[in-house]
Amino acid sequence: MTIKLYCFGESGNAYKAALALELSGLAWEPVYVDFFNGEARSEAYLNTVNEMGEVPVMVDGDLKLTQSGVIQQYVADKSGKFGGRNDQERYEILRWVLWDNHKLSSQNGITRFLLNFIPEDKRPTEAIAFLQGRLQAAYKVLEGHLEGRDWIVGDAITNADISCCGYLFYPEPYGFDRKAWPNIDRWLANIEATPGWKHPYDLMPGHPSDRGL
Amino acid sequence: MTIKLYCFGESGNAYKAALALELSGLAWEPVYVDFFNGEARSEAYLNTVNEMGEVPVMVDGDLKLTQSGVIQQYVADKSGKFGGRNDQERYEILRWVLWDNHKLSSQNGITRFLLNFIPEDKRPTEAIAFLQGRLQAAYKVLEGHLEGRDWIVGDAITNADISCCGYLFYPEPYGFDRKAWPNIDRWLANIEATPGWKHPYDLMPGHPSDRGL
Incomplete structure (x- = not known):
């Protein structure tokens, strides 16, 4: 089962989760959230994705987690990486x-x-x-x-x-x-220099140029 | 060994650690930090207590922890309380x-x-x-x-x-x-209404009236 991550390129908080997933080697794919058109504050998003109105949100099968630090902890628990040795x-x-x-x-x-x-x-x-x-x-x-x-x-x-x-x-x-x-x-x-590292705009969909910036 | 908590009454971040300690039943005592006279930003404090220049700081024997959420996690690990069931x-x-x-x-x-x-x-x-x-x-x-x-x-x-x-x-x-x-x-x-609950100004030393406020 491929892990899904609700995210967009401009979000550094989403980047923390995306980078942990990418560097861990776990299989994941982004789900683009149209933040700048209000998607994260929409009733549909608040009611079904995240009541906090934020990215990132991770879905792994039946499990849904939000907050970058929680997703990072989950990646550490699942992959055995980045969580410390003691x-x-x-x-x-x-x-x-x-x-x-x-x-x-x-x-x-x-x-x-x-x-x-x-x-x-x-x-x-x-x-x-x-x-x-x-x-x-x-x-x-x-x-x-x-x-x-x-x-x-x-x-x-x-x-x-x-x-x-x-x-x-x-x-x-x-x-x-x-x-x-x-x-x-x-x-x-x-x-x-860490193998597999990617810049946020190369790791997640969405870029300021999409909005003419 | 009584746990020591560097704190002061006006700090809600220190309160989170103090309240977790108090409600857990672990033995603890406050160490007053004179924040409003600059103690937390002093070279001595930065070099020997907390490089982040903040309270709370918890000392339990040889172990020193900072950040309220870390101390709360330690209280949960040590007491078995407040950390969730699964x-x-x-x-x-x-x-x-x-x-x-x-x-x-x-x-x-x-x-x-x-x-x-x-x-x-x-x-x-x-x-x-x-x-x-x-x-x-x-x-x-x-x-x-x-x-x-x-x-x-x-x-x-x-x-x-x-x-x-x-x-x-x-x-x-x-x-x-x-x-x-x-x-x-x-x-x-x-x-x-939780047994043992105390208001921050009753749980930690230091009050605005100490400074004439």
Whole structure:
């Protein structure tokens, strides 16, 4: 049975799930969600796919899971990859997945959206500046942690890396300058060099150019 | 060995860890962090307690864990409580813990902070309004999920409830009106009625009145 993943290319949260599936070697296929025309907020989607109105959603036979971190955990449980080798690593991976959801991807996602995917005259400039300030603090934490480390936890790629990199490969400008953070830049290159790695726009259907952007 | 929890009363994220510890029956004691005088951002704290500059931090013998959701998971693993009865419940609990960290507590925490704990003339009013708009969408998701349910997952209190309620008992105004959301109100009353439940200001040291607020 091929795993299905509801997703779209612009979503870094969906990318975390798609990248975990792809790198694990599990058989999966994308189901495109037309987010920018409101599909994820439609009554049909809310009632039958995800009450949270979000991607990603994974369906494996009778099992449906939502939230990128949950799908990543399922991939680890099913494939034996990316989940850590012992309890200490498992807690440490969960720590960085939660931190990412709380402090990094959550604010990267909305900031990139506001700066690139809504009309310029509707951008809440003060809110964007506020979010960018919070993000600088988050990048600083990640940069410090990666000093002397190739990976966030242990000595190989785990779900901690796959979570934290969710929005960091996208080309749209939103205030993240990879070259300004040498440890983050080196760590992202390690992820890019992982066999089977793909850029979000090569891994999932949907691209800003579809909407003339 | 008594578990130590670095925390302070105003932190809803610390409350999630403290409440899980308290309701589990594990022996624990708080270690007060003087957040409002910068302790969590001090070099000493960053270097020896938590590089993320945050509470809560839990120490149990040689083991140190940070992030409320990780500590909650540890309490579940150690006590056998709040972690779900099977894989399906475990994934569903993690789903709501992640959603809470991404969409609910993260934005409740910063919004309450900006509206109550910094000088009125320094408040970023547009950013606050933006965050409050996002929070209304989050309350709506939770309100809908709790329709016909006493608890977020299954038929008893779990870490999903203990996570999502993190900021919802605080008295400081920040745009959450409990009575406007009848299902959330009923669910919070279920939590309050749980044997051993305590309000955050009764469970952890530190209160706004310490700072003359």
